[in-house]
Amino acid sequence: MSTATTTESTGLAPVRTDSLAELLVAKERPPRPSAWQASLTFGWRAMLKIKHVPEQLFDVTAFPIMLVLMYTYLFGGALAGSPREYIQFLLPGILVMSVVMITMYTGVSVNTDIEKGVFDRFRSLPVWRPSTMVGYLLGDALRYTLASVVMLTVGLILGFRPDGGVGGVVAGVALLVVFSFAFSWIWTMFGLLLRTEKSVMGVSMMVIFPLTFLSNVFVDPSTMPGWLQAFVNNSPVTHLASAVRGLMAGDWPADEIAWSLGWSVLFVLIFGPITMRLYNRK
Template structure:
């Protein structure tokens, strides 16, 4: 009897392991599908290619002299801010494209395929990390062309970029939830911008907190975007890791813990 029970447990573990590996393979295949869509319609990358360049030029030359005296002194302030703003905004696309695929009936066709039901959602989230990487690389490259020389060194710049990519991926779970629950892609984009717009602009991304009214400073100081921007600045400009680095990663983990289960549950009900 014990041998029979042990055999059933081993068989169940093997089946679960096989199911997990199959789901992983299916998710990677769906991620590759997302990359193929980008290759066939490269205009999908306009937001992660032109936005960092335009925003960096615009904000630097408009606000640089007024805030830091000259453009060169403003670059260590604005480049981390533009980086966080550009990459975080890019994460909205996850929810928008997810909703578009559901509206077009693409996910209905996936139901008839012998694949894991979670694969289309997981694949979309994985594919969008490429978008975050492109936006991160172009922002730092644009800053370097304009004269930005991070004192933290290349290693700390890479760590800062990876941190922003990880945090953006975690935040994309929020917009994936909006994509599953909203009625159309336009609603997803509208709701997402309504959330992100005040968070990014009411932060320390573009101007020092001290220049803001006292009644506004309290919100800016607790704003999670401010913590992420400060963490990137500390890494890139001085090579240091402080409390803002830890709280940014903790906050990103909390977002995944909260939104990943409810997003998957909502998605599985509709898939």
């Protein structure tokens, strides 16, 4: 025998407890999303944030264009005789530098969501726990690709001609995006570890500027002092810039590609577990 619960408000139909039970248990529970589905969902969330705050695209559009124009015309004549000659060497390197520098904004986004309390809700969801962080990085991978397209377009206008053709350019950009995805785990760690957005930005700048400028992005390291060459030649940014430069020139620099992929794996293996430990304890 069923019971019924009626509301005291007029005009409302009585609600039967058995009908409520039927609504709640009649259908099967939806399946738990896979790790890939959950990661893509959080990646789509990162894209929606760009849609609602389009100013976030400034660092992948105006900033790269400014760098290409500034370094080409400031140093081209002094270092290579003409801007057109210099851009053949510069563009792959400045492409690497710009995209690697953009990766630090991942940590800022993570820290901002923590301050807003969004992560408290994420951690209560029945999804693969790392999917939140992976989603951030997947969303940013699209930004890295957009920055690469913008810089390559400007470079072609200024006279850059990759001997590797479309295949070499695509391979270079793909390697750069893979490396940047792995490198971003460093900034997610800082986003969880540090307490404010300004501190994340300050520490990131302190790490990223020496790492990118002390490399072969602008000049050949052979002109540097011996003690500095030892650092520059073993920098992950140097290996990546050499690999991207070689691929776009039509070569296959196997050693530099292996070093770049090796650094990528190392970043994920070291900073991925640290990030997730911080996330679980936050």
